[in-house]
Structures are given as C-alpha cells and as structure tokens.
Amino acid sequence: MRTLWNSALALLVANGALLGLTPPLGKLATAAGVPPMIWAFVISAGAGLVLIAVVLARGARIRLDRATLIYLSVTAAISYAIPNILIFSVVPHLGAGYTGIMFTLSPVFTLALSTMLGVRRPSALGLAGILVGFVGAVTVALTRGETGAPAEMIWVLLGLAIPVSLAAGNIYRTARWPSDSGPFELAAGSHLAAAIQLLIGIVIAGQMSAFTLLPSIPMIVFLQIAAASAMFALFFRLQSVGGPVYLSQIGYVGSAVGLVIGILWLGENYALLTWTGAAILGVGVAVTTLAQMRANRANVTAHPRP
Template identity: 60%
Template sequence: MTRLWHSAPGLLLVTGTLLGLTLPLGKIAAAAGISPALWAFVISFGAGAVLLVVLVSRGRGLNLDFATLRYFAITAAVSYAIPNLLLFAAIPHLGAGFSGIMLTLSPLLTLAISLILRLRRPDVLGIAGIAVGFIGAVMVTLTRGEAGQPAEPFWIGVGLLIPVSLAVGNIYRTLHWPKDSGPIQLAAGSHLAAAAMLFAMVVASPDASSFSLLGAVPVLVVAQVAASTAMFAFFFRLQAVGGPVYLSQIGYVAAALGLFAGTVFLGESYRLTTWLGAVVISIGLVMTTRAQSSADVP
C-alpha cells in the first residue's frame, strides 16, 4: 500500500477503476427510480462522512479557515455536484458505457486550460498520449450511444458538459490546494460541502420523498459508498503526485470499465466503432502512463 501511495500509474489505475464502478451502479440506481441529485448526494455524503470518521479516529479534523472553506465550496460544485448531476442524468439516455466515454474528454480540456495558464507542460509523449486518447473519444462520440438507440443531441450536449466541469475542477484544485491540508481532509470537506448542496436540491424538488427509495436498495447504496469513499481518498493523493493533467487520465480507465460493465452486466450493445475507439483510448492511456513514469525517474 505504501508503494501504491507514491506511484502515479498505480494510483491512476486504482482511482479510474473505482470511478468506473460508479457508472453501472448509477444506471441501476436510475432504474430503481432514484433521481440524479439523490444518487449524487449518496456518493458525496457517504464518502464525506466515512472519510471524516477516519480523520477523527486519527485525532485530526477539518481546517475551517476562510480559504479552506472557499476551497471546499468551489471544489464541491465544479468537481462533484455539477458533473455527477450531469452524469447520472445522462446515463439512462446514453448508457453507462457511453456516458463513461465522456469522461475521456477531460484530459484534453485540462491540458488546454493548463497551457493557457502556463502550468507545467507535459512532455511530447504525454501530449501525444492525450491526443491519441482524444481521437478514440471522438470515434466513440460519433456513434451516439448504444447500437440501434441513437441518443438525442440534447443528451450528447449534456454528456459533453461533464468533462468541461471536471477539467475546471482539476485545474482549480491544483492552483488553490490549501496549505497544511492532506488529501483525506480535502476529500472529506469537499464532499460534505457537495452533500449539503445536493441535499438542499433534493429537498426542494417535488420528489423529496424519494429518500425512502434508498431503503429498497441497501446493497446498492453500500456498494456505491464503499467504492466512492476509496476512490476519493486515492483521487486527492493522485492529484498531489501526478498533477492535474495526469489526474484527468482516470477517465480513460473509468470509460473502459464502464463499457465492459455496461455490455456484460447491463445488456448494453455498442457498435464496432465504439469498441475500436475504446482500444485507441487505451493506447493513449499507456502512452501517458509511460510518460509519467519517465518523469518520475530521477
């Protein structure tokens, strides 16, 4: 575990895999009648609460100075509440696998923003890997969802907004990481802030009684909370070790897992072009992983 905690490629694979589990679980939740806002609340509240308990058990708590609270609020909105709402709203219309592919556009947007802001530029292999991954994502996007069930342009647009929000969050967290704050502290505080936002949204909506629906799927809720809690602990560590552009590669891993889970377990069907795009994305992941490994060698 200690070695994994210091390995950017290892953290990338673990974090991306745990993120990918959210896609099929989200589709199952939607089929059970759980709204996107409520399921996003489950993720943020569950992860935030468990991580806070871990902190307290270690004799630590959350920093509550103004700068850190601002960080919690902004990160909660652009990294969790908004993209999760969009993701869980889109999954029933695009499929778990196709929705996951939208995550792969985050690296390109993260790189573009980082170059504009003159953050550290990736090397040639890293840039090439991101470009290859993007080509694969375009191939998948053009298929418009499951075979025989082309999605409406509106939902394609909703899906495309997901990586925009994620990219903004990637850059913001790097530029404004609070001093003297660890990854678990930031993950706990940001998710609890997101949970508060989402709770207000659910209560204000006409289907506020949908909280009772969670009792009908306890195993699903526990599985989602466990996966998201572990994922976000590794997520913030990966942010510190790999930086914003490398962090954004988790979308490639999540998309591949989402395609596999959607096809094997949820009965989704995708065109050959979609699968070829997934292969191209995987090649891009290998290239960026090697680039990061080379950068880590002294």
Template identity: 60%
Template sequence: MKSIWNSAFGLLLVTGIFFGMALPFGKVAMQAGVPALLWAFVIAFGSGVVLSAVLLINGGRPTLSPRKLRYYLIAAAISFAYPNYLMFAAVPHLGAGYTSIMVTLSPVFTLVFSIAFGVRRPNSLGVVGIAVGFVGALMVAATRGEVGQPAEIAWVLAGLFIPVCLAAGNVYRTIDWPADAGPIELAAGCNLAAAVMLLVGLLFSAGPSSFATLSEVPLLPAAQVAASSAMFAFYFRLQVVGGPVYLSQIGYVGAAIGLGAGIVLLGERYLPLTWLGALLIAVGVAMTTAAQKKKG
C-alpha cells in the first residue's frame, strides 16, 4: 500500500479502476428509478462521511478557514456535484461505455486549461494531441450512443461537457490547493460540500420521497460508497504526486472499466465509428501526456 501511495502510476491505476466502477453502477441505479441527483448525493455524502471517519481515526484534525471553505465550495461544484450529476443523468441515454469514452477527453481539456491559466506552456506535440483528441470526440459524438438507440443531441453535448468540468476542477485544485491541508481532509471536505449542494437540488426537484427509490437497489449504494471512498482518497493523493494533467488520465483507465462492464455485463453495443473515435481519443491522450514530459 505504501508503494502505491507514493507511485503516480499505481495511484492512477487504482483511482481509475474505482472511478470506472461508478458508471455501470450508476446505470443500474438509474434503470431502477433512482434519480441522478440522488445517486450523486449518495456518492458525495457517503464518501465524505467515510473519509472524515478515516481522517479522525488516524489522528487528523480538520480545520475550516475562509481559504478552505472557498476551496471546498468551488472544487465541489465543478469537480464533483455538477459533473457527477451530468454523468448519471446522461448514462441511461448514452450508455456506460459511451459516457466513459467521453470522460477520456479530460486530459485534453486539462491541458487546454493548464495552458490558458499558465500552469503548463504549450508545445507542438501537445497542440497536435489536442487536435487529434477533438477529432476523435467529434467522431464519437456523431454516433450518438449505443447501436439502434441514438441519443438526443442535448445528451451528447451533456456528455461532452463532463470532461470540461473535470478538467476545470483538475486545474483549479492545483492552483488553489491549501498549503496546510492533506489529501484526505480535502477529499472529505469537498465531498461533504458537494453533498449539501446536491441535497438542496434533490429536495427542490424530486422531494424527500425520492429516497425510497434506493430500496430498489439495496446493496448497490453500499458498494458504490465503498468504491467512491477509496477512489477519492487515492484521487487527492494523485493530485499531489502526479499533478493535474497526469491526474486527468484516470478517465482513460476508468473508460476501460466502464466500457468493458457496459459491453460484458450490461449488453451495450457500439458502432465501428465509435471505436475508431475512441482510438483517436486514446492517441490524443497519449500525445498530450507525452507533451507533459517535454519543456514547452
């Protein structure tokens, strides 16, 4: 465990695996009638409580300052609350595998934002990688989801907006990371802040009675919270060890898990153009990743 905690690649692999589990879990929950806002709340609240307990058990003493409060609110909104809601709202329309492919664009958008905010200077390889990734995204978007079940354009655009949110969060958390806080504390605080935001939205849109839908999937919430809690602990550690662009590659690992589960366990099928677009996205991600190892 100690070697994984200090290895960027090990952290990336573990975080991506746990991240990828969320999409097939979410699709099953949505098909059972659980609202997307409720499922996103379950993840945020459950993970926040578990991580807070871990922090306290290990002798941590969380503190709340105006700086940390700002960090929690902004990071929670753009990294967790909104993109998670979008993912679970879109997955019944797009499929777990298709949504996973969209998430793989996160490294490309992260590089774009890193360049824009001066976190990373551009170079030719990075620019070409961004272009290749976008071409792949356009190809995937054109297929509009599973074979024989084309989604509305609005849902395709929602799927494309997920990696934009994730990328913005990756860069923001690096820029504004509080110097006096560790990864577990920040993960707990951001998840609890996201839970509050999601709960407010849920109560106004679906009402308290929506919680009854969780009885349709009695074991799934516990499995999702366990996976998400582990994912967030490694996620914030990866932010420190690997940096924002390397962190964004969890979408690539998660896509392999989500796509595999969608096809094998949920019976999803995709057009050849979707696979070709996914391949181009993979090439674009590989190029933008390689660009981080070179001076701009």
C-alpha cells in the first residue's frame, strides 16, 4: 500500500481502472430509470461519507476557512457534479465505451486550457499534440456512438464537454490547492460539497421521488460507491504526486476499461471509424504527454532544488 501511495504510475493505473467502471455502472443505473443527477449524487454522497469517516479515523479535520470553502465548492462543481451529470446523461445515447473515449481528451484540453489561460505556453510538440488530438476528437464525434444507433449531435457535443470540465478541474485544483490540506480532506470535502449542490438541483428539478429506485439495484449502488470512494482518495494523492497533466492521463486507462466492459459485458459495438479516431486520439495524447515531460524536465534543470 505504501508503494501505491507513493508511486505516480501505480496511482495512475489504479485511478484509471476505477474511473473506467463509472460509465458502465452509470449505464446500468440509468437503464433502471435512475436520473443522471440522482446517480451523480449517489457517487458524491457515498464517496464523501466514506472519505470523511477515513479523515475522522485518522484524527484529521477539514478546514472551513473562506479560501478552502471556495476551493471545495468550485472543485465540487467543475470536477465532479458537472462531469458526472454529463456522463450519466450521454451514456444511454452514446454507449459506455464511447463515453469512456471522452476521458482520453482530458490531457489535450488540459494543455489547451493552460495555454489559453496563460498558465504555460506549449512547445511546437505540445501544439502538435493538441492538433492531432483535435483531429481524433472530430473523427470519433463523426461516428456518433454505437454502430447502427447513431446519436443526435447534441449528445456528442455534451460528451465532448466532459473532458473540458475535467481539464478545467485539473488546472484549478493545482493552481488553488489550499496550503496545509491533505488529499483525503480535500477529496471528502469536495464530494460533500458536490452532494449538497446536486441535492439542491434534485429538489429544484422535482426528482426526489426517484430515490426510491435505488433499492432495486443495491449491488450497482454498492459497486459505484466503493469504486468512487477508492478512486477519489487516490485521485487527490495522484494530483499531489504527479501534477495536473500527469493526473489527466487516467483517461487512457479509464477509456480502455470502459471500452472492454462496454463491449464484453454490455454488448456494445463500434464502427471502424470510431477505433480509428480513438487511435488518432491516442497519438495526440502521447505527443502532448511527451511535450509535458520535456517541459517538466527543462523546468527542473532550469530551477534545481537547493
């Protein structure tokens, strides 16, 4: 466990595998009639309660000063509430595997947003990665989901909004990480904040009665809460150990797991063009990652630790 906690690669693989379970489990839940906002609440409330129990057991506490509360609220919205609502809204239309492919765009959008916001300027290699990733995204978007059941373009566009929100979260969490706050405390606090935000939305939307559907799928609920709790504890640790761009690579593993489960377990089928676009995306992400690795090495060389 100590090796996992300190290894960026091990954390990456574990996070990605747990992330890949989200679209298939969400597809099963929405097929049972559970609204996307309710299922997003299940994830954040379940994970938040489990993680707060861990925080209390470790004798730690969540800081509630103004800066930390703002951080938790913004993180909750752009990293959890919005992406999860999008995921569970589009997965019945696009398929679990196709939705999982959206995760792979997170590194490309992370670098693109970093550039737009002036956080960093990309090298020629980084710019090439962004462009290749964009070509891959357009190629995948053109297939519009499963073979023989093309979705309306609005669902594809909403699917593409998933990595945009995740990328914004990657940048914000790193830029505004509160001092003297650990990964468990931030994971617990941000998920509880997301649960509160989602519950308000559920009440406004008049969906409270849909909670009665959850007892009909107890194993799916249990698996989702267990996977989310484990993933988000490791998620913030990976953020601390690896940084935002390395963190965004969990989409590779998550996409692969989502595709395998979607095809073998849920019987999904995708056209050759979808696989071609996914391969192009992979190239774009690999180039983007290589550019980031070179930039990080250059930064270490230019600013060695004392």
